[in-house]
Amino acid sequence: MSSADIYREIILDYYRNPRNYGKIQNPDIAQRDSNPLCGDELEMHLNIKDDKVADVKFTGKGCAISQASASMLTELILGKDFDYVKKLNKEDILDNLGLHDLGPARIKCALLSLKVLKSGLYSYLVDKLHDTASADKIKEESSGLY
Amino acid sequence: MQTSFINIENIRNDFPILKRKVHKVKPLVYLDNAATTQKPIQVIEAISNYYLNYNSNIHRAVHELAEEATLAYEMTRDKIAKFINVKKREEIVFVRGTTEAINLVAYAWGRQNIQKDDIIVTTEYEHHSNIVPWQLLAKEKGAKLEYIGVDDNGELILDHLDTYLKTGKVKIVTFSQMSNVLGTITDSEEIIKRSKAHGARVLVDGAQSVPHLKVDLEKLGCDFFAFSAHKMLGPTGVGVLWAKKELLQEMVPFNGGGDMIREVHKYETTWNDLPYKFEAGTPNIADVIGFGAALDYLDKIGMDKVREHEMELTKYALDKLEQMKGIVLYGPKDVTKRGGVISFNLGDIHPHDLATIIDEDGIAIRSGHHCAQVLMERLDVSATSRASFYIYNTKEEVDVFIKSLNRAKELFKL
Numbered sequence: 231m232s233s234a235d236i237y238r239e240i241i242l243d244y245y246r247n248p249r250n251y252g253k254i255q256n257p258d259i260a261q262r263d264s265n266p267l268c269g270d271e272l273e274m275h276l277n278i279k280d281d282k283v284a285d286v287k288f289t290g291k292g293c294a295i296s297q298a299s300a301s302m303l304t305e306l307i308l309g310k311d312f313d314y315v316k317k318l319n320k321e322d323i324l325d326n327l328g329l330h331d332l333g334p335a336r337i338k339c340a341l342l343s344l345k346v347l348k349s350g351l352y353s354y355l356v357d358k359l360h361d362t363a364s365a366d367k368i369k370e371e372s373s374g375l376y
Numbered sequence: 377m378q379t380s381f382i383n384i385e386n387i388r389n390d391f392p393i394l395k396r397k398v399h400k401v402k403p404l405v406y407l408d409n410a411a412t413t414q415k416p417i418q419v420i421e422a423i424s425n426y427y428l429n430y431n432s433n434i435h436r437a438v439h440e441l442a443e444e445a446t447l448a449y450e451m452t453r454d455k456i457a458k459f460i461n462v463k464k465r466e467e468i469v470f471v472r473g474t475t476e477a478i479n480l481v482a483y484a485w486g487r488q489n490i491q492k493d494d495i496i497v498t499t500e501y502e503h504h505s506n507i508v509p510w511q512l513l514a515k516e517k518g519a520k521l522e523y524i525g526v527d528d529n530g531e532l533i534l535d536h537l538d539t540y541l542k543t544g545k546v547k548i549v550t551f552s553q554m555s556n557v558l559g560t561i562t563d564s565e566e567i568i569k570r571s572k573a574h575g576a577r578v579l580v581d582g583a584q585s586v587p588h589l590k591v592d593l594e595k596l597g598c599d600f601f602a603f604s605a606h607k608m609l610g611p612t613g614v615g616v617l618w619a620k621k622e623l624l625q626e627m628v629p630f631n632g633g634g635d636m637i638r639e640v641h642k643y644e645t646t647w648n649d650l651p652y653k654f655e656a657g658t659p660n661i662a663d664v665i666g667f668g669a670a671l672d673y674l675d676k677i678g679m680d681k682v683r684e685h686e687m688e689l690t691k692y693a694l695d696k697l698e699q700m701k702g703i704v705l706y707g708p709k710d711v712t713k714r715g716g717v718i719s720f721n722l723g724d725i726h727p728h729d730l731a732t733i734i735d736e737d738g739i740a741i742r743s744g745h746h747c748a749q750v751l752m753e754r755l756d757v758s759a760t761s762r763a764s765f766y767i768y769n770t771k772e773e774v775d776v777f778i779k780s781l782n783r784a785k786e787l788f789k790l
């Protein structure tokens with residue numbers, strides 16, 4: 231995929247003006263991760279109400295792909311229920327970004343946000359809901375993301 | 377085009393990889409030499425010649441193949457001694473690379489000589505390989521790790537060193553002779569002089585200096601010196617630890633096994649002579665022999681010429697980069713104070729995005745923290761882009777690079 235196709239207007243816009251950037255005071259879910267290869271960092275905060283994403287924010291440092299991906303993901307899940315979030319996969323994220331043929335090094339940048347979201351959800355399911363069955367499934371899924 | 381110092385066309389012809397295309401049609405512009413350099417055909421042939429014609433284990437067998445292999449392996453040791461001006465060949469220990477050399481010192485010398493509350497001094501512009509082994513040692517012993525800071529020009533603040541030395545607790549000072557991010561050439565002789573005056577040992581990381589500058593260990597006067605073959609035309613998996621003989625004699629072995637012993641009994645072993653005491657097991661014979669060919673190659677050009685060529689290229693590149701709007705350049709401006717390593721950031725383009733874009737034009741640069749996260753913190757950035765030169769790079773390649781940076785700016789609407 232050529233860089234003219236990657237760095238489209240919309241990606242640059244989300245990179246420079248990220249939606250839902252920031253932190254939530256006392257969030258129900260707070261999850262942080264980084265990509266050891268390039269040092270991209272991402273932290274996501276979520277509030278949950280009636281099994282729905284009532285609020286979501288992120289902070290981070292990194293390339294346009296990783297930051298735009300995180301910002302777009304927050305928009306995608308805001309107001310959605312758990313089932314929706316649980317089912318989100320790699321293709322959904324790439325579809326949402328309009329990025330398909332990223333090389334192996336850069337695909338990690340695009341998927342860091344989903345990895346953070348899924349690991350956060352996993353902890354929440356285990357700690358707060360004691361739902362280990364679906365938690366295990368998510369854990370397995372997120373470890374397969376990279 | 378050739379700079380006035382070396383015949384680039386001839387040199388480029390010796391590097392088969394420089395003829396390949398990337399992304400199908402783009403000529404390769406390889407500017408990631410601080411990470412590893414390309415290999416000339418002479419090195420590649422030396423390695424394959426060993427495997428084709430005299431492959432055998434060294435040192436113990438008496439047959440002809442083993443004798444030839446041993447001779448070739450040991451000849452590299454002599455070439456190294458000459459290359460860095462060392463009188464005693466037994467002071468040269470083959471290791472896997474700079475990282476292993478530093479770990480060897482931290483383990484085999486450090487564990488015997490560093491006690492609780494002692495101070496180990498390093499610098500803010502070290503590669504992780506010259507920080508982490510000392511952190512491990514300091515934790516184990518309850519010693520302290522202190523840092524010489526970096527000023528806004530990218531040079532070390534030697535006053536910090538004096539402050540630590542005055543405590544009388546500094547046992548070792550360890551630093552890179554050239555920063556792999558800023559390109560800064562360290563005032564090594566001054567640091568060594570001050571450290572010695574306070575009885576501290578000195579380790580010099582020569583991973584970036586030996587490939588690009590004339591290094592004279594006799595003159596330098598440090599205690600330990602480390603470098604890697606792969607950053608100077610040689611193969612991966614070979615490096616050198618040089619240390620003063622009396623230190624190597626006092627040190628305990630790092631690895632135990634074959635080759636490093638004199639006599640082994642059930643409960644006692646006596647060590648082999650230097651340097652074999654530190655070369656346990658079958659070494660990387662083929663690549664040591666390949667490294668010998670790399671040293672021959674650099675010797676033939678002459679390190680003075682290598683340095684002059686890189687200074688000219690660096691000046692050419694810096695002059696063009698400085699004019700670019702939105703660029704931030706790190707490290708000294710004066711090319712006599714720096715090597716051919718240029719770290720920068722361009723507007724708000726993240727280095728990974730920049731590297732992706734210019735890779736499309738066939739240009740290989742590095743982006744990220746360059747294994748120097750302590751320095752990244754000091755510069756207050758999470759990453760930089762880094763272009764680094766070697767003997768085969770040309771001014772035309774710098775032009776291609778600059779043009780590609782401009783394309784990146786356009787894509788990012790800067």
Ligand SMILES: Cc1ncc(COP(=O)(O)O)c(C=O)c1O
Pocket residue numbers: 410411472473474475476503505506552554555556581583584604615747
């Ligand atoms: C200054 C410096 N020190 C140490 C190293 C580590 O060298 P190696 O990976 O060959 O052990 C490098 C290379 O990346 C370096 O640039």
